[in-house]
Amino acid sequence: MNKVKLSAVYITKDAGAYFRASLASVVDLVEDIVVVDSGSRDDTLTLAEAAGARIYQRPWPGFGAQRQYAVEQAKTDWVLVIDGDEVLRPEGGARIRALLERPLDAAAYALRRRSYIGRRAIRHGDWGEDWVLRLLDRRRGHYDAGDLVHESWRCAAPGQRLPGLHLDHYTFASYADMLTKLARYGRLNAEQLYRRGRPIGSRMAMNHAVAAFLRSYVLRLGFLDGVDGAAIAWTTALGSFMKYAIAYEMQREQP
Numbered sequence: 001m002n003k004v005k006l007s008a009v010y011i012t013k014d015a016g017a018y019f020r021a022s023l024a025s026v027v028d029l030v031e032d033i034v035v036v037d038s039g040s041r042d043d044t045l046t047l048a049e050a051a052g053a054r055i056y057q058r059p060w061p062g063f064g065a066q067r068q069y070a071v072e073q074a075k076t077d078w079v080l081v082i083d084g085d086e087v088l089r090p091e092g093g094a095r096i097r098a099l100l101e102r103p104l105d106a107a108a109y110a111l112r113r114r115s116y117i118g119r120r121a122i123r124h125g126d127w128g129e130d131w132v133l134r135l136l137d138r139r140r141g142h143y144d145a146g147d148l149v150h151e152s153w154r155c156a157a158p159g160q161r162l163p164g165l166h167l168d169h170y171t172f173a174s175y176a177d178m179l180t181k182l183a184r185y186g187r188l189n190a191e192q193l194y195r196r197g198r199p200i201g202s203r204m205a206m207n208h209a210v211a212a213f214l215r216s217y218v219l220r221l222g223f224l225d226g227v228d229g230a231a232i233a234w235t236t237a238l239g240s241f242m243k244y245a246i247a248y249e250m251q252r253e254q255p
Contacts, residue, residue: 004100007032007074008082010053011066015044015084018170023051025088029097030080036070044084064147071138081134081153085170086113092166096135099162107157109135113167117228118174125222125229126215126236130169133159146195149188178235186239190246200248209241 008026012019012035026033033053037045038060048055056073060066071079078100082088088096092111099109110131115122122128133153141155153159172178193200216222217233225232 064151065145068143106160107140108159111166186242189243205244213237
């Protein structure tokens with residue numbers, strides 16, 4: 001089957017157990033695979049080379065800057081931004097192929113993904129209806145270099161949702177893995193919040209934490225996922241609490 005004029009773009013550092021499957025899910029679809037790596041010590045680069053990827057080594061500047069650099073290395077104007085723990089479903093690849101073989105209506109398309117803890121699919125809560133803007137015309141937008149974490153595509157033209165379920169996202173191997181990543185992202189989220197320069201009140205950490213838990217577990221029916229839904233709601237709440245608490249602490253420490 002012919003490949004479409006599309007580049008798959010990764011940013012990596014020790015991409016993990018699903019990187020082989022992720023590469024295999026795109027290699028027959030795209031003309032070009034770009035991997036921008038920031039110091040992997042596992043088999044990430046070996047797998048990328050075996051898949052025919054073009055590999056760039058670059059120190060880590062933050063998610064926004066690294067993602068933008070990766071997009072700029074693509075050979076095609078349309079890019080599929082994908083993470084090493086995401087696997088493109090066959091039906092997702094078929095929808096993307098059909099889309100790119102006709103005139104396009106939008107400058108970017110959101111793909112729907114299903115997330116997992118271990119091998120357990122999460123169908124409710126904050127992860128239940130998860131759309132990510134990942135199919136992009138790189139000529140018509142950019143990632144902000146100031147985004148240390150949770151980078152977003154800035155695009156003047158409106159994006160659209162591509163119907164269907166496209167990506168499987170193997171987010172966390174276990175509950176312990178959730179806590180490990182929470183600690184790593186908590187500081188980045190706090191620093192990004194602090195850099196905005198807005199006043200952070202002493203009650204904001206608790207208010208945001210309670211709101212995050214109620215949204216995930218109650219309003220978005222996370223309780224229907226049982227213990228997994230509770231674990232997601234609690235860690236989301238804790239992450240929100242630490243984001244505002246650390247930023248508040250940084251603000252208090254300033255002269």
